[in-house]
Amino acid sequence: MIRVLIADDEPLITAGIRAVLESTKDIEVVACAGNGHEAVEATRRHRVDVALLDIAMPVMDGLAAAARMAGTRVMMLTAFGDEENVRRALDRGVAGFVLKNCEPDELIRGVRAVHAGQAFLSPAVTQLVLALVPRGEDGHRREAAGRLAALSPRENEILALVAEGLSNAEVGDRVHMSEATIKTYVSRILRKLGCSNRVQAAMLVRDAV
Structure with a gap:
């Protein structure tokens, strides 16, 4: 079982997330918290595998709480309009x-991916961050183009779709491949580019143009 902590200062949000996660057979919500301080204390009382933390919480925000959760994998929850905090978290x-x-399925996939040691970014976050971060100078453009040149034509095709904010399943539908195959491609692309997540890779695509 994946043991999950949910921390959000809106009880209705917490209840909804809990209902979604507990509809599965492999995820158990072991604790809920209304602020970052309570969340940190909960991870000390319970064996928490994945902590779902709202960024904007009273007493202690999600980013501060995450920094105090050594040994616990963290996935942040946010809403549109929280662009600066998105960048801080990344x-x-x-x-x-x-x-x-x-x-709901995206949330469940995210928890499972983070528990497995993978990075998980909601596809919509990709476009949100790209809109936030300014383009680099000409020298940066040449560097980005040079890094992308290391990819095969197929890898560049898949990366371009990832940069549009598409999920692995959606990319697979576009190029007629399975989601598992796309996942393998994306992992290889990130490794070749030296990127830790999809957003960083998407920035290279944008900056190379």
Whole structure:
């Protein structure tokens, strides 16, 4: 079982997330918290595998709480309009990031991916971050283009679709491949480019143009 902590200061959001996660057979919600301080204390009382943390919480925000959760994988929850916090979370290496209005299946896939040690970013976050971060200078454009040149034509095709904010399943539908195959491609692309997540790779695509 994947043992999950949910931390959000809106009880209705917490209840909804809990209902979604507990509809599965492999995820158990072991604790809920209304602020970052309570979340940190909960991880000390319970064996938590994945902590779902709202960024904007009273007493202690989600980013501060995440920094105090050594040994626990963290996935951040946020809403549109929280762009600066999205960037802060990505800079700090948070393992996952989903929007509060994501589909239930996306949330479940995110928890499973983060538990497995993978990075998970809601596809919508890709476009959100790209809109936030300015383009680089000409020198940066040449560097980005040079890094992309290391990819095969098929890898560049798949990366272009990832940069549009498509999920692995959606990319697979476009190129007539299975989701599992696309997942393998994406992992290889990130490794070749030296990127830790899909957003960083998408930035290279944008900056190379």
